[in-house]
Amino acid sequence: MGKHILFSVILNILIIGSAAVGYYGYKAGNHYFIPLLCAAAFGLSVYYKIKHTKFVREEMRQKAEANLKAKATQKSKR
16 A cells, blocks of 8 residues: 555656646746646646556455455354
């Protein structure tokens, strides 16, 4: 679970950082390369954040179902 938290934190930092660098790069007068590069980084980071969130939700759902089945079998054995 720790690797999921670390990956999520890294993606959040990339999202915030790319937005900030793109904004300040645009304000500094670079209207093409840096903002476009940051927009691409932002888009990819958001895509992987959504993909990672769906994966973690599915994994947690499977673990919860396994716990419910384990509890049901323990109750039936009693």
